[in-house]
Amino acid sequence: MKIGIAGLGAIGLHVAQELDRGGIPGCELGGISARNADRAAEANATLSKPAPVYTLHEIADHCDIVVETLPPQLFMDLAIPTIEAGKELIVLSASQLMGQQALFDRAAETGAKILIPSGAILGLDAIKGAAVGNLVSVVIETRKPVAGLAKAPYVIDNNIDLSNLSEPKLVMGGAVTDVAKVFPANVNVAVAVSLAGYGTDKTRMEVWADPSLEKNQHTVRVVSDSSDFTMTIQNRPTEENPATGKITALSVIAMLRQKTSVLQVGT
Numbered sequence: 001m002k003i004g005i006a007g008l009g010a011i012g013l014h015v016a017q018e019l020d021r022g023g024i025p026g027c028e029l030g031g032i033s034a035r036n037a038d039r040a041a042e043a044n045a046t047l048s049k050p051a052p053v054y055t056l057h058e059i060a061d062h063c064d065i066v067v068e069t070l071p072p073q074l075f076m077d078l079a080i081p082t083i084e085a086g087k088e089l090i091v092l093s094a095s096q097l098m099g100q101q102a103l104f105d106r107a108a109e110t111g112a113k114i115l116i117p118s119g120a121i122l123g124l125d126a127i128k129g130a131a132v133g134n135l136v137s138v139v140i141e142t143r144k145p146v147a148g149l150a151k152a153p154y155v156i157d158n159n160i161d162l163s164n165l166s167e168p169k170l171v172m173g174g175a176v177t178d179v180a181k182v183f184p185a186n187v188n189v190a191v192a193v194s195l196a197g198y199g200t201d202k203t204r205m206e207v208w209a210d211p212s213l214e215k216n217q218h219t220v221r222v223v224s225d226s227s228d229f230t231m232t233i234q235n236r237p238t239e240e241n242p243a244t245g246k247i248t249a250l251s252v253i254a255m256l257r258q259k260t261s262v263l264q265v266g267t
């Protein structure tokens with residue numbers, strides 16, 4: 001299978017390098033898409049075999065699977081041609097799938113598939129199982145170091161004082177649909193949790209500023225008629241982008257390895 005990587009930042013470059021070194025059986029790097037020719041050349045210089053460079057509109061025509069690791073505002077520029085080409089699209093900017101029912105409807109017509117890896121979150125398998133029965137509540141609580149939230153436009157516009165916090169402070173809570181409107185940079189994982197089961201209107205999100213933390217921490221609490229569970233993950237940041245956890249690229253690699261594995265673990 002030829003894998004295309006669109007966006008060679010904290011996530012994309014790691015996945016491209018793993019493909020290049022033959023770390024994903026049955027998959028090869030079919031092409032890359034970068035911000036400009038210089039960035040593409042920089043990325044290719046880190047690979048043993050330079051990959052062909054394509055635009056966001058072309059890459060799906062040359063690959064079986066396209067991995068989207070772009071700034072969120074470019075998501076649709078890649079998603080539309082990939083869906084039109086009937087290919088598989090692995091989505092990291094999951095927040096951009098909110099309100100895009102038309103994209104899912106079109107994929108059903110073209111044979112395209114939209115895949116969301118676990119990325120920086122955990123427990124999507126258990127939520128999917130529980131959702132086959134009846135979910136009663138799903139809450140994702142995101143706690144960030146104060147510095148990670150102090151400059152968010154919602155915090156500034158509402159004069160929320162995060163200086164000198166001695167204990168964690170709830171900055172905003174509500175349906176993922178509503179929190180996403182004011183914290184667009186923090187909702188990929190919340191949208192992934194929502195799409196695994198309860199939807200963005202019923203899944204609740206809380207954003208906390210926590211002076212005791214140095215890393216982003218996400219806790220997912222689920223109550224259902226089959227099981228109740230609470231899971232917490234603390235992500236070590238990548239060197240390239242402190243907002244992105246190292247586990248995210250590893251999760252994409254694991255998803256691609258699963259494509260050709262005889263053993264599938266998890267739902």
Ligand SMILES: NC(=O)C1=CN([C@@H]2O[C@H](COP(=O)(O)OP(=O)(O)OC[C@H]3O[C@@H](n4cnc5c(N)ncnc54)[C@H](O)[C@@H]3O)[C@@H](O)[C@H]2O)C=CC1
Nearest residue numbers: 007008009010011033034035069072092093119120188244
């Ligand atoms: N689902 C999840 O668990 C997670 C999702 N994310 C999301 O994944 C996405 C990628 O994250 P990162 O790799 O950390 O971002 P990044 O900012 O490190 O990388 C994005 C790359 O896209 C490149 N780019 C810019 N314009 C482009 C264009 N026109 N064509 C091709 N490439 C272009 C940039 O130069 C940069 O190298 C973001 O939307 C981020 O929010 C991040 C962490 C976890």
Ligand SMILES: O=C([O-])CC(=O)C(=O)O
Nearest residue numbers: 120186187188189216245
């Ligand atoms: O914790 C992380 O690594 C990323 C995160 O919050 C998100 O993208 O929603």
